[in-house]
Amino acid sequence: MTTSTRGADKVPAVLVLEDGRIFRGRAYGAVGETFGEAVFSTGMTGYQETLTDPSYHRQVVVMTAPHVGNTGVNDEDAESKRIWVSGYVVRDPARVPSNWRSRRTLDEELAAQGVVGISGVDTRALTRHLRERGAMRVGIFSGNALPDEGTMLAEVRQAPEMQGADLSAEVATKEAYVVPAQGEKKFTVAAVDLGIKGMTPYRMAERGIEVHVLPATATVDDVYAVNPDGVFFSNGPGDPATADHPVSVMRGVLERGTPLFGICFGNQILGRALGFGTFKLKYGHRGINQPVQDRTTGKVEVTAHNHGFAVDAPLDKVSDTPFGRAEVSHVCLNDNVVEGLQLLDKPAFSVQYHPEAAAGPHDAAYLFDRFVKLMEGQRA
Numbered sequence: 001m002t003t004s005t006r007g008a009d010k011v012p013a014v015l016v017l018e019d020g021r022i023f024r025g026r027a028y029g030a031v032g033e034t035f036g037e038a039v040f041s042t043g044m045t046g047y048q049e050t051l052t053d054p055s056y057h058r059q060v061v062v063m064t065a066p067h068v069g070n071t072g073v074n075d076e077d078a079e080s081k082r083i084w085v086s087g088y089v090v091r092d093p094a095r096v097p098s099n100w101r102s103r104r105t106l107d108e109e110l111a112a113q114g115v116v117g118i119s120g121v122d123t124r125a126l127t128r129h130l131r132e133r134g135a136m137r138v139g140i141f142s143g144n145a146l147p148d149e150g151t152m153l154a155e156v157r158q159a160p161e162m163q164g165a166d167l168s169a170e171v172a173t174k175e176a177y178v179v180p181a182q183g184e185k186k187f188t189v190a191a192v193d194l195g196i197k198g199m200t201p202y203r204m205a206e207r208g209i210e211v212h213v214l215p216a217t218a219t220v221d222d223v224y225a226v227n228p229d230g231v232f233f234s235n236g237p238g239d240p241a242t243a244d245h246p247v248s249v250m251r252g253v254l255e256r257g258t259p260l261f262g263i264c265f266g267n268q269i270l271g272r273a274l275g276f277g278t279f280k281l282k283y284g285h286r287g288i289n290q291p292v293q294d295r296t297t298g299k300v301e302v303t304a305h306n307h308g309f310a311v312d313a314p315l316d317k318v319s320d321t322p323f324g325r326a327e328v329s330h331v332c333l334n335d336n337v338v339e340g341l342q343l344l345d346k347p348a349f350s351v352q353y354h355p356e357a358a359a360g361p362h363d364a365a366y367l368f369d370r371f372v373k374l375m376e377g378q379r380a
C-alpha cells in the first residue's frame with residue numbers, strides 16, 4: 001500500500017486567471033509556479049492517462065470530478081513517458097489511495113515530475129467560470145511567500161496563448177521507432193507522431209499492424225520509405241492553424257491515394273489539407289462521456305475527447321475539395337461540432353475524438369477496423 005506524503009498540502013497556493021478571478025487553495029504536487037491555458041476535463045476516472053497525454057502540453061487541467069487520486073499512480077496506464085499538463089487543479093485529493101496496481105500517490109508523482117498543482121479549489125465554480133468566459137490563461141503560484149496579486153496577474157498575462165501555438169515538435173519523438181504487430185503481421189502503417197498517445201499504436205498492433213512511428217518533422221519521402229499500406233496522423237497539442245508541415249505531408253499522401261486515418265490533431269490536419277478552416281472552441285471538449293453520432297451508420301457512441309479547436313466544415317452538404325468529395329462523417333450531439341471527416345473518392349478519414357480511449361469507453365474502436373478495411377480494399 002502507498003501512503004500519502006502529506007507535505008505540500010500545508011503550503012498555500014493561489015490560482016490566478018487572466019481575467020483577474022482568483023481561487024485560493026493548497027499546494028498539490030510540486031511547489032512553485034506554472035502557467036498555461038486553463039481547461040476542464042469531465043472524466044470521473046482516467047486521470048493518469050489525462051496527465052500523460054501529450055496533447056495537454058501547456059494546459060492547466062481542472063478536474064470536475066471532486067475526488068482525484070483515489071487509485072494512486074500505477075506503472076501501466078501512462079500514455080507517454082511523462083506528465084505533460086503544465087498544472088493540475090483538484091478539489092479534494094485522496095488522502096490514501098487504494099488500488100491493487102497503485103505504486104505511488106498522485107501528489108508524489110506530480111512532485112517527482114515537477115508538476116505544480118493546487119487542491120482545495122471549488123472546481124465547480126472554476127469550471128462554470130471557464131464555461132461562461134471561455135478557456136483562458138492561468139497561473140498557479142504556491143509557497144509560503146507569494147507575490148502580490150497584481151504581480152501574479154501581470155505574469156499570467158505575459159504567458160503565451162494557446163491560439164497560434166506550434167507545439168507538436170516539442171512533444172513528439174525525435175527518433176523513429178517501431179511498434180511490432182501482435183501475432184501475424186498483416187500491414188505496415190507509417191504513423192506521424194504529433195504527440196501520439198501510447199494506446200494508439202497498440203490498438204493498431206492488436207490488429208496485425210506493424211506501426212512505424214515517425215517524428216513530426218517526417219517528410220513525404222520518410223513516410224514512403226517504410227513502404228506503408230496506410231498512413232496515420234496522430235493527436236497532438238497546439239493550434240492546428242500552425243501545422244503547415246503535416247498538412248503538406250498529408251496532401252502528399254492524399255495525392256498518392258494511400259489509405260489514411262487521422263485522430264484529433266490528425267482530423268484538424270485533414271480538414272486543413274482539404275481546404276477547410278479550423279477555429280478555437282470557446283472551452284473545448286475534454287472528458288470521457290461525449291456523445292457522437294456516426295452519420296454513416298446513424299449510431300451514437302459515447303466517446304473520449306480532448307480538443308480545444310475544431311474543423312469548420314459544412315454539416316449538411318458534400319464538399320468539393322482538391323482531393324474529391326468530402327463530408328462530415330461524425331458530429332458531437334452536445335453542440336454539433338464536426339467530429340469526423342471522410343473522403344468519398346479516396347480511402348481517407350479522420351475523427352476529432354479518441355477511438356483508442358485510454359481513458360474512456362471503447363464504443364469507437366470500430367474506427368481502427370475501418371482503417372484496416374481501407375487497407376484491405378487497397379490490396380484487393
Ligand SMILES: NC(=O)CC[C@H](N)C(=O)O
Pocket residue numbers: 055234235236237238239240263264265266306307308309310
Ligand atoms: N488531442 C488533440 O489532438 C488536440 C488537438 C488540438 N491541439 C486541439 O486542442 O484541438
